[in-house]
Amino acid sequence: MESKKGQGVVLVATGPVYVEAAIRSARSVKEHCGPDLPVHIWTDLPEVCAAAAGAFDSVERIENPHRRSKVDHLWRTPFERTLFLDADTRVVADVRGLFSLLDRFDLCMAHAHRRSHAKSATTSSSSSSSSPASASPPPVEFPQLNSGVFLYRRSEGVVAFLKRWQEVFHAAALPKDQVTLRELLWTTDLRVYVLPPEYNVRYQKYIDAWDAGEAQPKILHMRKFVDEIKQQTAADPASSTSSS
Structure with a gap:
């Protein structure tokens, strides 16, 4: 494998709203x-x-953007140890300790919350794919992991896994990218760790339920961060993506 930098955070964002959300997420990391x-x-x-001050150390152009462009780019990480964040995230505590998990594990994600939603029950074998991620779907006891907070090592095995995910997702x-991700995780020999829920807090109700002696939020991953930007844009159609 070619030499890479030590550890860092990566984001993938397309379109003005999600780019603005990613800028705010990156600033929360800093x-x-x-x-x-x-x-x-x-x-x-x-x-x-x-041009966004205090956000990114390096920027690369996406030539063929689509809604799930992250599946095309995660394997291209410039870091040996990577924390990927969706644009609709906010880091609210120091999470650098996460990288130490990669001393023992290859991939780390938190569970997705939904179980009975139709999208969660879909499998690649039930789609039109000629190359399903697995010959048979995983059991319901093996739910989806949420790909919006994704910690991983850059090894030959992980890169091959991410390239395979890209392939079967498009096929x-x-x-939803998590459908094929779940199926690939079910069959992989890579070492997978499920992150505690405080590292991917999807809903405010969980924060409200935790007391001082329980989990405390580290990474928020909430739709409201995108909705707020959409509302701001609707209120001021002349506004553009922030760069200051």
Whole structure:
């Protein structure tokens, strides 16, 4: 494998709303983890990201953007140890300790919350794919992991896994990337660790339920971070993606 940098955070964002969300997410990384933890982004708006103060250390253009562009880029990480964050995330505590998990594990994600939703029950074998991720679907006791907070090592095995995910995702033509990810995780020999829920907090109700002696949020992953930007844009149609 070619030599890479030590550890860092990566994001993938396309379109003005999600790029603005990614800028805010990156700034939250810098605020809580320090300016020395590098943050890289792949985007279709590289000029905007490069001009965003206090956000990104490196920027690469996405040539063929789509809604799930992350599946095309995670294996290209510039780091040996990577924390991927969806654009609709906010880091609210120092999470640099996560990288030590990669001393023992290859991939780390938290469980997805949904179980009975139709999208969660879909499998690649039930799609039109000629190359399903697995010959038979995993049992319901093996639910999806949420790919919005994704910690991983850059090894030959992990890169091969991520490239395979890219392949089967496009072959399945399903709207959710976690369907094929779940099936690949079911059959992989890679060492997978399930992150505690505080590292991927999807809903405010969990924070409200935790008392001082229980889990405390580390990474918020909430739709409201995108909705807020959409509302701001609707209120001021002349506004553009922030770069200051």
